[in-house]
Amino acid sequence: MAVLLTPALVLSSFALAPAAQSQTIKPTFWGMHHNDWTKKPSVTVGAANFTTSSTYWPAIETSAGVYNWTHLDNQVAAARAAGARPMIVLGQTPQFYSPTPSSADYRTSVPDLTAWKNYVTQVAQRYGTQLDYQIWPEPNVTQNWQGTVAQMAQLTATAATAIHQYAGKGAIVVSPAVALRTPGQRAWTLSFFKQKVGGKRIHSYINAIAIDPFPEQKGTPEDSFAIMTSIKKSLAKIGVRTPIWNNEINYGVRGGHAATGVRYPMAKQQSFVVRTFALSAAAGMQRTYWLAWSVSPELSVNMTTKSGAATPVAKSYTTVRNWLNGTNFRGCKAKRGLWTCTATKGKHDVRRIYWAAKGRIKVTTVASSLRLENQAGAKAKLRGSRVIKVDYRPVMVASRK
Numbered sequence: 085m086a087v088l089l090t091p092a093l094v095l096s097s098f099a100l101a102p103a104a105q106s107q108t109i110k111p112t113f114w115g116m117h118h119n120d121w122t123k124k125p126s127v128t129v130g131a132a133n134f135t136t137s138s139t140y141w142p143a144i145e146t147s148a149g150v151y152n153w154t155h156l157d158n159q160v161a162a163a164r165a166a167g168a169r170p171m172i173v174l175g176q177t178p179q180f181y182s183p184t185p186s187s188a189d190y191r192t193s194v195p196d197l198t199a200w201k202n203y204v205t206q207v208a209q210r211y212g213t214q215l216d217y218q219i220w221p222e223p224n225v226t227q228n229w230q231g232t233v234a235q236m237a238q239l240t241a242t243a244a245t246a247i248h249q250y251a252g253k254g255a256i257v258v259s260p261a262v263a264l265r266t267p268g269q270r271a272w273t274l275s276f277f278k279q280k281v282g283g284k285r286i287h288s289y290i291n292a293i294a295i296d297p298f299p300e301q302k303g304t305p306e307d308s309f310a311i312m313t314s315i316k317k318s319l320a321k322i323g324v325r326t327p328i329w330n331n332e333i334n335y336g337v338r339g340g341h342a343a344t345g346v347r348y349p350m351a352k353q354q355s356f357v358v359r360t361f362a363l364s365a366a367a368g369m370q371r372t373y374w375l376a377w378s379v380s381p382e383l384s385v386n387m388t389t390k391s392g393a394a395t396p397v398a399k400s401y402t403t404v405r406n407w408l409n410g411t412n413f414r415g416c417k418a419k420r421g422l423w424t425c426t427a428t429k430g431k432h433d434v435r436r437i438y439w440a441a442k443g444r445i446k447v448t449t450v451a452s453s454l455r456l457e458n459q460a461g462a463k464a465k466l467r468g469s470r471v472i473k474v475d476y477r478p479v480m481v482a483s484r485k
Contacts, residue, residue: 219239219257
């Protein structure tokens with residue numbers, strides 16, 4: 085959660101534009117962070133992000149050459165039992181491998197490269213293709229990485245080479261997760277993907293790019309969508325077309341000198357999770373990891389209470405998953421304040437999701453409309469064309485065409 089310490093984003097640098105990105109929405113699209121995967125979420129999750137699961141390098145290699153696999157084994161087994169594809173975050177640096185072991189921020193120092201390769205090799209040999217391998221958490225945030233862009237590229241190439249050698253065919257290596265809130269973070273990201281190691285551009289070593297598209301503290305899913313589409317275009321301009329994953333997303337995350345959090349009514353929280361997954365698909369993200377199943381007072385949208393009980397937000401997560409999982413997602417467009425996302429499943433199952441950026445907008449449904457569902461999953465029959473009123477809370481209209 086180092087992104088909490090970054091300055092606020094000026095969103096005017098992003099142009100909000102409709103996107104038309106067709107993709108099949110697979111079960112692994114539905115990702116989640118969780119502090120402890122042995123406490124299974126009550127929703128269906130297809131991909132498990134271990135960023136908050138206490139499985140970084142120092143928790144595994146407890147002294148030089150000594151490994152404690154118990155906690156990571158338990159997290160991997162629990163995630164897989166829940167039907168979720170696990171992803172470990174390999175960094176950060178153990179104290180005994182840091183060049184500044186007496187420093188309070190030794191975890192963010194550049195580790196001994198041989199020790200790093202040995203550790204990554206041990207993980208790859210133990211887990212093979214049972215999990216995915218992300219390199220480091222947000223090294224373009226000052227508090228997370230003391231090294232240079234070139235040093236992170238070398239670290240990435242070293243890890244990726246070891247993983248592809250020892251984890252087996254089909255192992256997935258994910259780039260360091262990059263924050264995109266500030267101009268400096270975006271510049272770091274582009275600089276990183278321009279790096280070469282061993283004569284090869286760094287993106288040739290990895291299988292997916294992890295981005296953390298948090299908008300400013302009072303930002304919306306539409307603002308996050310603008311961040312995703314912007315960085316995707318910027319990467320394409322420098323020849324990088326590697327698949328991109330929305331690695332970490334929620335709202336109300338503090339930045340700059342913000343002293344307090346942002347609280348939203350439950351209906352708005354529900355709308356944010358539905359809009360997030362729809363727009364992440366529209367931006368062409370192949371996975372979307374929600375932060376998090378575990379409750380956090382620093383986040384504005386929470387799927388659970390302090391006691392661990394599911395909130396109505398979890399119901400809306402299930403609702404949007406039911407709407408989109410297994411569909412051919414055709415994209416989203418915005419016109420005069422109305423957002424429309426379209427997905428198909430088979431020849432005669434068309435699903436249109438509507439919401440209004442502001443106020444209420446009248447929508448005339450198509451003649452073959454069959455039913456309407458709201459963000460809580462409540463259903464109502466529709467017989468042909470009807471005029472409905474849409475606000476910030478998404479609704480889905482299912483039709484034959």
